[in-house]
Amino acid sequence: MAVDDLSEPILPGPGASDYERYLRTDELLSLQPEPEKSAHRDELLFTTVHQSSELWLKLAWHEVEEATTLLEDAQLGAAIRLLRRALLCLQFATGQLDMLEQMSPWEYQVIRKKLGHGSGFDSPGFREIRRVTPALGQVFSALLRERGLSVVDLYVQGREHEELYQLGECLIEWDERLTLWRMRHYKVVSRIIGDEVIGTQGTPVELLGGLIKQKFFPELWDARNRLTELAGSAEDT
Numbered sequence: 347m348a349v350d351d352l353s354e355p356i357l358p359g360p361g362a363s364d365y366e367r368y369l370r371t372d373e374l375l376s377l378q379p380e381p382e383k384s385a386h387r388d389e390l391l392f393t394t395v396h397q398s399s400e401l402w403l404k405l406a407w408h409e410v411e412e413a414t415t416l417l418e419d420a421q422l423g424a425a426i427r428l429l430r431r432a433l434l435c436l437q438f439a440t441g442q443l444d445m446l447e448q449m450s451p452w453e454y455q456v457i458r459k460k461l462g463h464g465s466g467f468d469s470p471g472f473r474e475i476r477r478v479t480p481a482l483g484q485v486f487s488a489l490l491r492e493r494g495l496s497v498v499d500l501y502v503q504g505r506e507h508e509e510l511y512q513l514g515e516c517l518i519e520w521d522e523r524l525t526l527w528r529m530r531h532y533k534v535v536s537r538i539i540g541d542e543v544i545g546t547q548g549t550p551v552e553l554l555g556g557l558i559k560q561k562f563f564p565e566l567w568d569a570r571n572r573l574t575e576l577a578g579s580a581e582d583t
């Protein structure tokens with residue numbers, strides 16, 4: 347029997363090796379402006395951060411959407427597993443914003459001229475996150491209703507509803523991590539282009555600061571207020 351030469355590619359498609367064919371690295375690595383043809387050499391840094399952010403955001407919203415479907419089928423453990431992945435995606439997307447602060451604010455103005463009316467409001471990843479997140483909140487509320495629990499009940503009786511409690515914590519962390527991304531993004535934007543200017547699509551940067559207050563799951567945050575009140579009134583009696 348002939349022995350396969352393991353160094354030879356066997357997958358179809360372009361690329362010198364199976365690694366390059368499977369991951370389509372030729373295509374992927376041709377998507378960034380080549381430094382020698384760029385308006386500024388830091389375009390490579392700028393597009394690398396944006397494109398990789400889009401990949402992490404894509405993985406995040408896919409996992410959130412799938413988790414929501416699993417929850418509709420009351421598969422809490424499986425959903426929590428996917429939500430933990432989505433949380434990590436946001437952590438990575440937030441962490442890599444640091445790289446943008448390695449650009450000079452003056453030199454960035456050269457890159458900015460090439461962006462047209464391009465704006466993060468049109469980020470496909472963030473748009474999908476805004477689309478899938480409310481459904482996650484709705485399915486969580488439905489699970490609470492089925493068990494006759496309020497959010498406060500869930501936290502007071504957490505040990506009796508372990509998986510649902512863990513799910514609630516995943517949801518508030520999702521909300522928190524989206525806010526942390528927004529806070530970090532706002533500071534990066536302020537540091538690079540300023541906090542009193544208008545964005546490439548006409549949005550004042552100040553408005554980005556306002557979005558930090560937005561909550562996807564306000565009832566989960568408000569439950570903390572109720573718990574503190576509850577603990578206070580219990581002490582008074």
Ligand code: HEM
Nearest residue numbers: 396399446465466467469472535538545546547548549557
């Ligand atoms: C130098 C780096 C960056 C600058 C100067 C910048 C600037 C801005 C500005 C000015 C806005 C307001 C909308 C407008 O353009 O008029 C905005 C929004 C936004 N940007 Fe960026 N941005 C940067 C990096 C990034 C990165 C790496 C991402 C990753 C996907 C991103 C995603 C977004 C999103 C999602 C919004 C909408 C904000 C929200 O819904 O909270 N931006 N950005």
